[in-house]
Amino acid sequence: MRFVLRRLGFFVVTLWAAVTLNFLIPRLMPGNAAIAMMSRYKGHVNPQSLHALEIAFGVNQHQSLLSAYFTYLGNIARGHFGISLTFFPDTVAHQVLQALPWTLCLVGITTVLAFLLGTLIGLISGWRRGGMLDGALPPLFVITSAFPYFWLALLAIWLFAIKLGWFPESGGYEVTSTIGWNWTFANDVVVHSILPALTILVTAIGGWILTMRNNMITVLAEDYVRMARAKGLKPWRIMWTYAGRNAILPNLVGFAMSLGFVVGGAILVEFVFNYPGVGWMFLQSVENQDYALMQALFLMITVTVLLAILAADVATALLDPRTRDRA
């Protein structure tokens, strides 16, 4: 019970920190970016919305910092994120919901794939210590993990789209095709997603291989693995139920965090490929000085991370009976 309460406390504090950062950053930064933005809103927005924006960005000098802070918190709690400048007069919430599925599909699927593949390779590589796989892959992926992945995306476009022409250069679908639930459009979407997906996969998989391999080596030294050998179990069984299952536990939280970073995690890949997801929209909002949209996206990214960590807590409890009892 204490464990659950502490986790809840952690979630609340993190959420509060993100919201407060959103409130403080525009006030701490010198320069009048926000005022410049406000002047562009004038005349387009009703006075009530304008007032909410003033509070959010600290333009309104008549209100004390503290009371502005609480008004701001109230607005956030009721889900009033303001109005997007870029997509005026559409609301921020509506815009975000449009971009979200693209990112969730592309980055979500590749993140899960990277975790599964990386964990599998790491598991085998740690199990066959000093073997062919173990000799080649970990050093290779130490190096690729240091690659700037937006640059890999550039290379992929150059090689596979420009030089070889195998895949389209950018976008989530052909501009000419109509969006809908049909085979042609689905095919179009898949073809457009392959290059960005490969880029994310190549850069994300290395971390999983390395951590899983190291976890595996640590776990293989445990007495219970030796005990499993003493019992004469099949190597396959020892590898999965005794070594693998214990080695994967420390990685679950990391996996959940990476799931959380799905929404905000491939900003640069979406940017390079002009992929119509949340990351691309986030950078668009920065480009257009559309701070309401930008801050809403940042909050959403933080919330998804927290949700993912919550999911990891549940998964760990399911796989590890010790945590279950502690909670």
Place this chain on the structure above:
Amino acid sequence: MTLPSVADSAPASPQTVGSGPADEATRRRVGADLWRAVSRNRKAVVGALLLLFFIVLAVFPGQIAPYSGTAEIFPRGLGPSSAHWFGTTAYGQDVLSQLIWSTRESVIIAFAVGGLATAIAVLVGVSAGYLGGTSDGILSLITDVVLVIPIFPLIIVIAAYERNSGLFTLVIVLGALGWSYGARQLRSQTLSLRTRDFLEAARVRGERKLYVILFEILPTMTSLIVASFLGAALYAVLFAAGLQFIGLGNPNSQSWGTMLYWAENNEALGAGMVYWAIMPGVCVALLGAAFALLNYAFDEISNPALRLRKLERKGVRTLPEPAPAPVERSDQLLEVRELSVAYASDAGPVVAVDNVSFDVARGEFLGIVGESGCGKSTLLYAIARLLGAPLAGEITDGQVIFKGRDMVTLAEKELRHIRWRDYSVVMQSAMNALNPVLTVAAQMRDACEAHSDMTKREIEARSREVLRLVSIDPVHLHSYPHQLSGGMRQRAMIAMALLFTPDLVIMDEPTSALDVVGQRSLMVQIKELQERLGFAVVFVTHDISLVRHFSDRLLVMYAAQVSELGRTDQVFRKPLHPYTRGLLEAFPSIHGPKVRLVGIPGSPPDLRRPPAGCRFSPRCPHVTDRCLTRPPALRDVEGELVRCVLYDNGAAPEIGREVATAAERVQ
């Protein structure tokens, strides 16, 4: 961007820093050892050379670059030539020169952010770990919050308000957000150090907290601090390049990220100015790889389990003497012949079991005793063919004949069929030996399914039966190991070992995790079961008094060798070897008169450098000149085997008498 933490989260094992009793001396050696380990690691050397290369470029761009990078203008968009190795940009600047001039900013960012983030990480992590209590609670909470806040989006938000921010702002922001992962590791390392002797000593001396942290704790964590620095530096290089690439840095600055920004804006790849777009990325990747390789190498160094050592069999030196002729018995079960086991170490092979021979009859109880570090457990695991990480030992010589077959040459596949059916193993701590994520029932089922065609119901029935054998209520069958008490876990493990009623049960200090009362009752139970079911037992313990009433014969091991082997009652009545005598004197007698416990001064020798003559000579009260030069041979004295020069000419009466009084005390 994925968190840098994902790439390098293998925790450094706490026991690797300053092991052994001499903490003070160990701490002094940390620096030298670290340097030696680094210079031997290939990844570390490659990483360091790469880093050095970039540092030289960063310091002397003017001397190295052919042109100024921005000022000199050439024809636009040239391809590679001898004058311009990597061509020119769309603005007519030399790409190679720009690359070299841009090195400085990336190197500065890497070191400044690495330094800043590490400083914060040390401050927060060590304080949290050392202070504990509420301070720890608050600091840990802050660390966790910073860890999960999505850093890259946050940096973009900040940069969006503060465009064209200078190098200084970039360093401050990256440093202020990139410390949390290192802080978490440093905290747990500090927690594990808190109870160590040298810190207790400093506390008793009344040293101030700051002094303790700076001069006692930090030096022991060098490798972790270095790793934290390298991780932060890698993250800084990548994040800074990403920010500059999307135009959120100063577009007039000279950096690889800005080069990529301009290359992308001018569609360099499509326009054929390939090197302009590729080379800055290569530079970022190489500088990043330098940090990543160094980081990985330090991980390996601070966690030796990750390193794979290979045993050089050529260097293995064992006793040259032949085994005593085996006693021919019709009921022979296990025959160990001239068995030697060696480990690989940085200082060459270490022989942990040196030419050991003995045999065990059916139903016999053999006790193997000796202090920690004498090779008892290694011997046991060699017999059971369970050597391997972390005891990366190898059998270098000898035979283990079990039921007529040599276990040493048996292939793993054939071995699997006799494991657990014919012989089983009980380990020191059931807490570690039972799989924490499986119920006791599941772990019993595993073994049954591996060796029989029993149905689910039969397995369940058999599992209940063996639990009842060790007097555990079968309701506990479906519990997880951590839900059982220490004594119950230990019994459950013994129950598991009896699933197939094997001929031999190998036990490695199965009672040492229990209190004295628990030890006794478990011993009695083991003995009862042994007599009832008729299996033989090889029982390792450091507590010679524990096996006094239970074992038929006793094997005393010292420094990897057999010192004495004989019938238990005879060894207790008349211990021959001075070491056996010392062991007997180290334990109080319950019945005899009160006498001062003598024990044995000193501790067993380092097996990497055993004494030249008799290995016990440095601690022996009867040491003579002969002992120091020539290793004594194993002699047969009245049916017992003993390795001591005192018996080179038969029995030695002068020590025999003293020994007798010592033994009386124990009885």
